[in-house]
Amino acid sequence: MMSSSTAVSTEGRISIQAPKRLLYGPGPSQVHPRIYQAMAQPLVGHLDPYFFQVSQEVQKGLRSVFGTSNELTLPISATGSGGMETVVSNFIEPGTKLALFVSGFFAERIGEMAKRHGAEIVRLEKPWGEYFSDDEAASFIRRERPQVVAFVQAETSTGVFQQSKAICDAAHEVDAIVIADCVTSLGAMPVGIDANGIDAAYSCTQKGLSAPPGLSPVTISPRAQERLKARRLPNRSWYFDLSLISDYLTVSHRYHHTASATLFYALHEALAVVADEGLAQRQQRHKKAHERFVAGVEKLGLKMHVAEGHRIWNLNTPRVPEGIDDAKVRAYLLGKHGIEIAGGFGPLAGKIFRIGIMGPLATDEGVDSFLEKFDEAMKASR
């Protein structure tokens, strides 16, 4: 692909000839065509007035999808895991007591990061794929009285959607702030930052928002901002230090890092696509596609791993039936139809499929067309 010739090619020939995939995995999801057009718009500098105009509108659009009036709502220049490290590193100092709800991979990742930033961690654990009841959540928090509580709202490794309200209420009783991982929910499900009382959340651009990866939206409540100001030590990370990033993007516009106007264009367009459809309509479309998927996959004889009423709408996790090798199914779908789905990992390796029905594919046709190929792949993999 990459020429070793020394002649300048000006024939418009490019080195990338990517296969056309149908992205039915946990993310990245199918990119909306308008977003490619937005990225083709000419790059401007990271201190250009036009960049700050786009950035301000992006912040406004993010407040809408997060369901918040938090002033401090902006994209971090890294992927979703960078957003996780941003939130963790800003609210954890050496010795901070963190109460962590663990029933999946991304909760473990929060713990790993928090440890590196010096947290003292207490955990409430359940098997991967289960959720925490209101009573379990509240009694854990009341017993431990932590300074910070963290949980995963939409656990991408299991398909569980964790209700947030009881966790936040109990945390606020003991004066803790609450961190929520909204990587998979944002843009496809109601996240409800303000309605639930979540203090600090992060997400990504490549799942419910249907843009390419590269930025991580975060939102921080005024209450959590007070906590930031009261830190004893600076953040161990300079790149993820919210006081520096927010100064650059929202206050003085003083240079911190070179934000990518191209990625901001993509996110801006993604948010415009959401606004054009209407956020509530978009969420309902994902719910409807989810219900159609569940009905269809159950008709094929598969069982959903997560209890009804606790499932992520845009990421389905049916169990792999006895006698089926999930790797074969995935390879068949990719090889024959260019369809990407994912398998489980950790304790769920080989036990679940992870199938995202998101963005432009979250339609009746997107579900039916997928189920047809999926059925074919299962039959071919027995």
Add this chain to the structure above:
Amino acid sequence: MMSSSTAVSTEGRISIQAPKRLLYGPGPSQVHPRIYQAMAQPLVGHLDPYFFQVSQEVQKGLRSVFGTSNELTLPISATGSGGMETVVSNFIEPGTKLALFVSGFFAERIGEMAKRHGAEIVRLEKPWGEYFSDDEAASFIRRERPQVVAFVQAETSTGVFQQSKAICDAAHEVDAIVIADCVTSLGAMPVGIDANGIDAAYSCTQKGLSAPPGLSPVTISPRAQERLKARRLPNRSWYFDLSLISDYLTVSHRYHHTASATLFYALHEALAVVADEGLAQRQQRHKKAHERFVAGVEKLGLKMHVAEGHRIWNLNTPRVPEGIDDAKVRAYLLGKHGIEIAGGFGPLAGKIFRIGIMGPLATDEGVDSFLEKFDEAMKASR
């Protein structure tokens, strides 16, 4: 720009209408048209075989522009400052003795990050815009006997290109490893990782490589890799932990973060553009454009801030003449001609212009056309 309507717009109308800038600042630089085309190629997943093929070719292309055979050469999913934090955080543990050469803003930034990661820092300082002689460099290192040495090869805040060989030789005498900031040099000047003996370097995509920002190429020598393996404690940053990132991108392909295929396409295309022209030819083109710029700007009566022979080719820093308000010149160029250049900051605020002649603009025509507008702007700002 962002509609609040609830109707789905499918007319291909997009929310981004960016102004066409001519990017003559220190970066981002003008994006090569082929790179926009590459980003329009369909997104694939971060675990897709095609993604790993692109990633592998990107690594190969980066080795070429870095001038290295280092196996561990890859892009970090963050901007140049994220690359800086990657390199600093992986080679600094609490108590590590760092010898730092400081004569500009980005050296200060290395120091700030290293402090947060626990370094004990000794500094050799010079006024912004000066370089370190071989003797000064060697005697500082021999006297201090640090574990890590860090310097900025191309100091974007001043325009100085620092020679690397004497620093690396002295560092190796005392068994230190050497970190170099190559953010502005890569793709436009010979970086010479192996020829100089640099152990760990980071750069960006939006300067000498003419791609949008979003990734940070890094390269690590086998010697430095040994140092990584001998760490007592894990990196304080999980996101920038090279052992996890390299496992994902080069060894097991185990998921670490969701790398952006779109940004990898852009970097791949940028490296293909370099290969098509030929790296040596490209560097010579930048040198020639630099010499033409210097001759032209001196003819306009300006003096270069950096001594001849120590200047970055693709980033020129003429002094602001007496009686000229640099902010007025910059505003005139942006408002009248859509041309972005930058001013100085810190001790050089109001004292220098920072003018990048890079990528597609590093031609006779690109220089002459700029100087004409620059002259006009200076006259209009008296």
